[in-house]
Amino acid sequence: MxxxxxxxxxxxxxxxxxxxxxxxxxxxxxxxxxxxxxxxxxxxxxxxxxxxxxxxxxxxxxxxxxxxxxxxxxxxxxxxxxxxxxxxxxxxxxxxxxxxxxxxxxxxxxxxxxxxxxxxxxxxxxxxxxxxxxxxxxxxxxxxxxxxxxxxxxxxxxxxxxxxxxxxxxxxxxxxxxxxxxxxxxxxxxxxxxxxxxxAAEAVDKALRSRNPTGLEPGEYEVILEEYAVFDILEFLAYLGFSALAVQEGRSFMKLGQKVVGDNISIWDDGFSPGGLPLPFDFEGVPRQKVPLIDKGVAVGLVYDSYTAGKEGKASTGHALPAPNTYGPMPVNLWMGTGQSDKEEMLKSTKRGIWVTRFHYTRPIHPLKVIVTGMTRDGTFLVENGEIVGPIKNLRFTQSYLEALASVELIGAQTKLERGPMGGSRVPALKVSRFNFSGATEF
Amino acid sequence: MRELIERVLNTAQVRGASYADVRVVRRQSQSIVVKNGNVEALSIAEDQGFGVRVIANGAWGFAASSLLAASEADRVAALAVQIARASATVKSRDLDIGPGTPVTGRYRTAVEIDPFGVPIETKIALLLGADEAMRKVKEIKVAESSMELFRELKTFASTEGSFIEQEIIESGGGIEATAVGNDDVQKRSYPNSFGRQQGTAGYEFIEAMDLVGNAERMAAEAAQLLWAKQCPASVTTLILGPTQLALQVHESCGHPIELDRVFGTEASYAGTSFLTTEKLGSFRYGSEIVNITADATIPGGLGTFGYDDEGVPAQRVPIVRNGIFVGYLTSRETAGVLGQSSNGAARADGWNRIPLIRMTNINLEPGEWEFEDLIADTDEGIYMELNKSWSIDDKRLNFQFGTEIAQEISHGKLGPLLKNATYTGITPQFWGSCDAICNARHRNIWGTPNCGKGQPPQAAHVGHGTAPARFRHVQVGVMK
Incomplete structure (x- = not known):
């Protein structure tokens, strides 16, 4: 130091x-x-x-x-x-x-x-x-x-x-x-x-419970997404759409004033909140503003650096990355609004679905629709009639994250802090009613 | 420099290291990005420092600093030993890197034109020319052209008596045209996606790309894609173009043959490998025509160097021979477990990272087909080229890759462009279905300057020699 x-x-x-x-x-x-x-x-x-x-x-x-x-x-x-x-x-x-x-x-x-x-x-x-x-x-x-x-x-x-x-x-x-x-x-x-x-206890429990998985046919299922998986969703929304430059260049799903996900979803960036990894100013020295991005499902805001703000005659929101960068500003302290549920309730409410601990190797295949492919990993379970019936082999998904967030049934009341490349985000667990699994692997 | 190196090695030994090596690395890079007629980024970066790797109490320790000073050399060497002793409190056995042979040598990338000697104005003019050509197409919302030039001066020394100096020079460049319209966004890149094609070469490598000459064609294709038909989902014959095949080799062969990954060292990050050691020498990885080689000696390849970061000379080694899996990429520590010697694949991303097993140039050896004959010989199928998205599971088995362009093949002829093409498969089945590979005339070495691995993250510069190839019974498109 x-x-x-x-x-x-x-x-x-x-x-x-x-x-x-x-x-x-x-x-x-x-x-x-x-x-x-x-x-x-x-x-x-x-x-x-x-x-x-x-x-x-x-x-x-x-x-x-x-x-x-x-x-x-x-x-x-x-x-x-x-x-x-x-x-x-x-x-x-x-x-x-x-x-x-x-x-x-x-x-x-x-x-x-x-x-x-x-x-x-x-x-x-x-x-x-x-x-x-x-x-x-x-x-x-x-x-x-x-x-x-x-x-x-x-x-x-x-x-x-x-x-x-x-x-x-x-x-x-x-x-x-x-x-x-x-x-x-x-x-x-x-x-x-x-x-x-x-x-250690959390990971050991998962490893013990997920032994000897069986195969499951790919298809559309209800899913319970642990916070680790939800963090991935938030990261992709930020990467593909929350930047003013992405909108200026026409490559973002964010159409301000329009509904982009479900009514129960709110997302904002806050570099000051003590429950995260605070970062009070950006790489140009501009104080970070708290920026509502999606409010009750509606796209309401974007993050700006001085360059993108200057183009629109606005003030920077304090989200510049280090110069030079051609990708534009980026939110790095994201928060997703909580609900009143917990994973136990999500489990009980699931008739036939999949419990996902986390995603692996996720990549966008359609930026405007935020269609992403990836694998499940490190604890994937079949749920039937409100109970985990056993571990399943990992599945590949190909899913629009926007559509997933349009079909969220339950949201956790608690959030978990996850570390991103430059900051930290807090996310709850989610129960989603429809999620498309497009393939399976051998383990 | 020698004084600092000797001081580091002496301090490490005095503190109790049974082995120590040090790398002093100086990097220089020049980056130019032109976007929509503006020079959006023009930067010069210099980076230097030293990293000390030691074995003490039978375990590894590593410490690094950007401050090249005697007092810092003492502190960092002592810290590396302290860290090794901490590692030793959670070890399973004393580590063994095998017998050490002192190696001395020098290596420098052969270049025709020093890329740092070319005036910046010349480089900007070239990129602006490509930019202007792309923006002639009205649907192009973002035109981006870029150049990345890189020089690394590296000195390696060890307590075994090795002393090696290397100068690696790289040149890279590329263009991207992003079209917006018809409620869609489509991109075309040249010569490779994700920014650029790169090699260990001088500015002649950039000139040979003819970025300006290809810019308008790329832009026109991006615009065409906006209104192109969606690539249909089916199980069909797939012909992959050379850059997409490079990505296929990278993900489904290059990573799973890293012996440290096989031994579980990346288990908590990007995962392990299905190519476990009992498969060596007998496992059918692909069809009989599939031959894959790791070659760190090819002139111009991005994974070409003189010595790895353990002082082992660069080598060419077989990986898959006539479809059978026969070799791994190894380091000193991992090779010994198999009773082998290192084949020189331990490389670090700069002074502040430890060497991990990294790809060199992993090449699909050419076959005998002319590309035109391959298409003509295909009754029905899809041709795909240039990677757009890539995802593979944590044992490198199930993959799904997407490409920028695709074309239907019908009765031996290529049809119009298709968009949003993807294909998926399981690695050995996929390579097992390979029934034709184009000849050396169609082969190029494609550079991947962003191969990620390790924690803290490291980006390796690696290469892949590929020519188009055909695969049968492949799932194309996404099953709903």
């Missing part, structure tokens, strides 16, 4: 030497460790310390970006010169308006000192506990325990300065027998709040 004041000094150095009309400096620091285990022992165990500086310079409407992870004085000079050189070679981008002006960033805590000081020995202890639980049940454990401390800081020549230290810890495991597997994970910004015993 470099710390706020040392990062500020680096920023001042960049801004002082840049002759550009506007200059932005982004700092991304990571000090992390990750312990992986497989076959019930630790097989990979790593740590890294990295600090990247990214400089964006603007001459009129010409933009150049250069980056380095060498923070020496010479390197900083070189990265500024590189950004200037390429900006001058650029053509003017008529859609560019300006880097963002400063705005107050509300404070939010996303940093747990206990995660930052979490040791390799402590990670190994947790991994060892999961492995022992598996072995005690004649099962095999695999998984990973990540702990990381990150620093995000942004400054620009218009006066923006924003700094946010954060931590995150995630323990996940797949516990296997010869014929089955069970998955569980836990995410928190405080590594001490991760309970390896609970994670």
């Amino acid at each position: 470099l710390g706020k004041e040392r990062i500020r000094a680096v920023f001042e150095q960049v801004l002082a030497i840049s002759p550009a009309d506007q200059t932005e400096v982004l700092f991304l620091g990571e000090d992390s460790g990750l312990t992986r285990f497989a076959n019930s022992h630790i097989h990979q165990n790593v740590a890294q310390n990295n600090a990247e500086l990214r400089v964006r310079v603007v001459f009129g409407k010409k933009i150049g970006v250069a980056s380095t992870n060498d923070l020496s004085v010479e390197s900083i000079k070189r990265v500024v010169e590189s950004a200037i050189t390429i900006a001058k070679l650029q053509r003017e981008n008529p859609d560019f308006v300006s880097l963002p002006a400063p705005a107050p960033v509300p404070q939010v805590t996303g940093y747990a000192p206990r995660t930052a000081s979490f040791t390799p020995e402590a990670r190994a202890k947790a991994a060892g506990l999961v492995c022992r639980k598996a072995v005690e049940n004649k099962l095999i454990a695999s998984g990973a325990f990540y702990t990381g401390a990150n620093e995000l800081a942004v400054a620009n020549s218009l006066g923006v300065f924003a700094y946010h230290p954060s931590t995150v810890a995630e323990l996940n495991t797949v516990i296997m027998s010869d014929s089955s597997a069970g998955y569980a994970d836990a995410v928190s910004l405080d590594a001490q709040e991760i309970d390896p015993e609970a994670v």
